[in-house]
Amino acid sequence: MSHTLHDHRRSPWLALWVRPRHTLRSLLKSRNAFSTRLLLAGVLGIVLMTELAAVQGLGLRHGALYLLVWCLPGGLLCGIAGLYLFNGVTCLVSRAMKGRGDWADTLSILTWTNVPLCVVALATLVQLNIAGMDYFMAGGAIVEHPATLALTFAKWIMVLLAARVGVVGISLVQRCSARRAASILLVSLLIMALITGAVFWGLEILFSLM
Template structure:
């Protein structure tokens, strides 16, 4: 039975056995195959989501939007993976974690980026049915299928939540601590981001006054 389970593709196994799947990859001692293409693809899909949620098609041509999604997505994907891994190593050490930089690269690739690419399948019906309306505030084709749009939204929300849970287990496995402690590292990261944003906002306000 165990042998049958280990033969399951990591792309599928990570959804149901995140810690075991990450551990299998960590135990190989080798970098994830296609790690950089996976990061590029996940970054593109992330920027695609942002372009849709911000209705960027209202102010940009489709050509410019496509260039932004591809170029910006590839840059964001690589920066997110390499910088994110470094940050989670740093914060994880505060919480007693044991993961190395290489461990976190593997964990985030398997436990976050691969599920993100899997979620990209939802873009297939959206692009086929809605086209440019995915990126504009006025979207008659989406309004023509309200139930379908609602279903896609709910599925996307559920998968996003599950992807977060998978990511926490992946980081926890890399650091050899619980998913709850991994959640603590995420909370610390967000706290740092909010703190930096507040400091920048305060200084911006001061210099604006003067």
């Protein structure tokens, strides 16, 4: 048993894919480093801001420098702030649904949930290499290039794996069933979507007035 836990601590990036419950349980006993948290939160933010830029077709209205600032520094800041905000929302939802986990454990779980999204980031880099600026033209480049379309499906698979890791982790820290953990995660994501939508809507109005 101790040998198994040692293996999970040594290579959680790999073990998380095949044995998420055992890996997350061992990671909860050894708090993740702050640098790891920043890395994974930053990856999440960059992925989300890049996909948001593509969906909104920002490439039709802005140049490469704007997109670079939007996706990299903007994504990094949004990812880090979003992780802590999402953790707070998840803790509140968990308490409302009779969960028993604490802030630190929930934060650790949500941090490691981002591991599959590292693959999403790599797939996005490949798509950008194939499509170039066309990637930010409201999805047109994804349809025109079969390789980018296939990578999009692969990215959705990684998102589902991240959701699976999140459900397993929340069920561990909140000491609840997988069904209740999935409900906690879903409600938290919906609340975050509303908050994020309101923030971006407000920023869009602000920029239009400037």
